[in-house]
Amino acid sequence: MINVTKTHLPDKEKYKSYVDRIFESGWLTNNGQFVQELENRLSEYLGVKHLLLVSNGTLALQVAYHALSIQKEVITTPFSFVATTSSLVWEGLSPVFADIHPKTLNIDPLKIPSLITSNTSAILPVHVFGNACSIDIIQAIADSSGIKVIYDAAHAFGVNYKGKSILSYGDASVLSFHSTKIFHTIEGGAIIFKNEEDYNLAKLMINFGISGYDTVSALGINCKMNEFQAAMGLCMLDEMGSIIEGRKAVWIRYNNAFSNVNNILFQLQNLDSTQNYSYFPVIFPNENKLIEIRNKLNSKDIFPRRYFYPSLEQVPYLLDRQEMLHSSSISSRILCLPIYNKLDPDTQDFIINAIANNN
Numbered sequence: 001m002i003n004v005t006k007t008h009l010p011d012k013e014k015y016k017s018y019v020d021r022i023f024e025s026g027w028l029t030n031n032g033q034f035v036q037e038l039e040n041r042l043s044e045y046l047g048v049k050h051l052l053l054v055s056n057g058t059l060a061l062q063v064a065y066h067a068l069s070i071q072k073e074v075i076t077t078p079f080s081f082v083a084t085t086s087s088l089v090w091e092g093l094s095p096v097f098a099d100i101h102p103k104t105l106n107i108d109p110l111k112i113p114s115l116i117t118s119n120t121s122a123i124l125p126v127h128v129f130g131n132a133c134s135i136d137i138i139q140a141i142a143d144s145s146g147i148k149v150i151y152d153a154a155h156a157f158g159v160n161y162k163g164k165s166i167l168s169y170g171d172a173s174v175l176s177f178h179s180t181k182i183f184h185t186i187e188g189g190a191i192i193f194k195n196e197e198d199y200n201l202a203k204l205m206i207n208f209g210i211s212g213y214d215t216v217s218a219l220g221i222n223c224k225m226n227e228f229q230a231a232m233g234l235c236m237l238d239e240m241g242s243i244i245e246g247r248k249a250v251w252i253r254y255n256n257a258f259s260n261v262n263n264i265l266f267q268l269q270n271l272d273s274t275q276n277y278s279y280f281p282v283i284f285p286n287e288n289k290l291i292e293i294r295n296k297l298n299s300k301d302i303f304p305r306r307y308f309y310p311s312l313e314q315v316p317y318l319l320d321r322q323e324m325l326h327s328s329s330i331s332s333r334i335l336c337l338p339i340y341n342k343l344d345p346d347t348q349d350f351i352i353n354a355i356a357n358n359n
């Protein structure tokens, strides 16, 4: 069975040697040596400061909202994984959607200003499929309104924008290290803060707000990364070069093969940013065509994913339905193709033929 991605499992012997050391030390969690080592190595690899590891990307978002005192309304995109919206609702915040640009698939910055009210405390854009948002325009809007920017950068591991890490923009950026992601720690995530004070507060918050043996100095929750997760991350980091090269080869093969196919569209890339080749989304002219292609691929045990479906203004717990024309249209017509290191060339050929000859 071929899925949209295949979890990369690093060298087993190396992982076992970390596990041996965890067993020897008996230290399984609570800011252990491997969590600290991974924080240092990731900060260096990504070129960022103030990076905090947590147990998953969803809680990373939620802790970021708390650390930055986000309240009431947050302007966000309807075209994302459900956690972008559900994390807000779970925290009692109201998502206010700005529709996407139909070509970049990211939040359309021109739709943001008219949505800002005295209740707006932040903008939560997503670098969809690792494609950088209109960062400069979003920052200018936030600055002129005195509101915060938190990037859901779950897909943007290792991406640079204008020569520096994409994670260094905004007040905070959040990564997911779920096992489907290009870099993973089984489950896991990270928050990268612009300001050291926000980082320090979040560091307290992820461990119940405990600041010493007998001291609780902030409201907190438990979302610490454990040593087994960190060990997986350390092993993964050693293999990132080949992981990205392997995905890039598949990405380029699809891209070349589809360059003359005229009834499908692709995400317009932000030319100021690099890519990590995590996803290969294809936009069909209509939903029927998507279903036809998907059925053809399914018949060969190939399972592309409808990322993202449904458009998030349609989730059942949002009672105030905001109509999002571009997001709902794209979401009904987009399919992410299987892409991972060592994806079998015959499978790539089958996918390419199914899509290229779809008239």
Ligand SMILES: Cc1ncc(COP(=O)(O)O)c(C=O)c1O
Pocket: 056, 057, 058, 059, 080, 081, 083, 084, 126, 152, 154, 155, 175, 176, 177, 178, 188, 189
């Ligand atoms: C855009 C986006 N935001 C948030 C998340 C949530 O991350 P996690 O699964 O690590 O909780 C994901 C991923 O799964 C995602 O794709």
